Amino acid sequence: MTLYHFGNCLALIYAPYHMAYKFSGISEYATFSKCLYAGGLYIFTQLCKMLLLATFFPDSDSGQITGEYDVFMEILKATVDFADLLGLYFALNSVPGKGHAKILTSAIGWASAEVVVTRSVLLWVGARGSEFDWRYVRSCAESNVALLQHAATAALVWLWTRSDLPRKHTPVVITLLALSPYRMLLEDAVASILSLSAWSLLALRALHASAIGLTALAMYAILAQQLGI
Numbered sequence: 001m002t003l004y005h006f007g008n009c010l011a012l013i014y015a016p017y018h019m020a021y022k023f024s025g026i027s028e029y030a031t032f033s034k035c036l037y038a039g040g041l042y043i044f045t046q047l048c049k050m051l052l053l054a055t056f057f058p059d060s061d062s063g064q065i066t067g068e069y070d071v072f073m074e075i076l077k078a079t080v081d082f083a084d085l086l087g088l089y090f091a092l093n094s095v096p097g098k099g100h101a102k103i104l105t106s107a108i109g110w111a112s113a114e115v116v117v118t119r120s121v122l123l124w125v126g127a128r129g130s131e132f133d134w135r136y137v138r139s140c141a142e143s144n145v146a147l148l149q150h151a152a153t154a155a156l157v158w159l160w161t162r163s164d165l166p167r168k169h170t171p172v173v174i175t176l177l178a179l180s181p182y183r184m185l186l187e188d189a190v191a192s193i194l195s196l197s198a199w200s201l202l203a204l205r206a207l208h209a210s211a212i213g214l215t216a217l218a219m220y221a222i223l224a225q226q227l228g229i
Contacts, residue, residue: 009123012140016147017112024104031095031105038091038109043117045087049080074185081181088150088157099220103158107151114150115143138202145202149209153180155216162223169219176212183208 021027021035057077091106119139159165159173179186187208191201 006123009136009140012137013115013119013123013143016144017108017115020104020147021108024108026101026104026108031097031101034091034095034105035109035112037094038106039113039116041087041091042110042113045083046117049083052080052083053077075182078182078185085153085157085177085180088154089161092154092158092161099158099224103151103154103220107147107154110154111143111147111150114146119143135198138198141202142205145206145209148206148213149183152209152213152216153177155213155220156180159216159219159223164227165219165223166226169222172215173219176215 057073057080088106088110091110092102095102095105122139123136156173156177159169160177165173187201187205190196190204194200196204
């Protein structure tokens with residue numbers, strides 16, 4: 001039973017990533033090395049973020065003792081996530097070819113590195129335990145939502161770099177990119193106000209990622225139609 005649960009969790013995490021790579025068409029462009037490069041950029045970006053957080057926002061012992069939640073400090077910490085947009089920008093520039101190949105390659109490489117770094121140890125240590133626990137299944141589902149979110153963010157970054165983006169779409173792209181580092185803070189705030197459960201919060205994040213993804217897809221489709229690609 002333990003091995004079966006561990007195998008199911010692995011399939012739930014990694015199968016969507018493999019399917020996204022194989023069936024999106026980017027495998028035909030021999031972009032596996034570019035996916036690895038995007039993954040390397042993710043690791044480098046996270047190390048830089050950790051250094052910035054440790055330098056400018058050290059954990060306060062008094063805050064942990066009193067249990068107070070400093071909203072302003074959390075917003076400042078979330079601002080460091082703008083580095084992710086910079087990392088995705090460099091990942092997009094490293095991929096040759098059309099826009100969809102750049103977006104999907106960067107997003108899949110970036111998200112794959114994230115899931116390997118943040119989920120693999122959790123599954124190996126926890127999902128192989130003697131008892132079944134839904135939190136590992138939920139963690140696997142969250143990784144799939146993260147893939148959608150990273151694809152949407154990569155599309156927005158690519159749209160922002162285009163000088164031929166329709167002027168009416170520019171404020172939408174800039175606003176969504178400006179809010180992307182604070183996505184989790186906003187979602188957690190809504191969950192706290194509505195007293196959502198962990199699964200309800202996951203559904204909220206999936207709806208949020210889907211809405212942003214559909215918005216980015218609509219703008220990409222309009223631009224691609226204008227350019228004839």
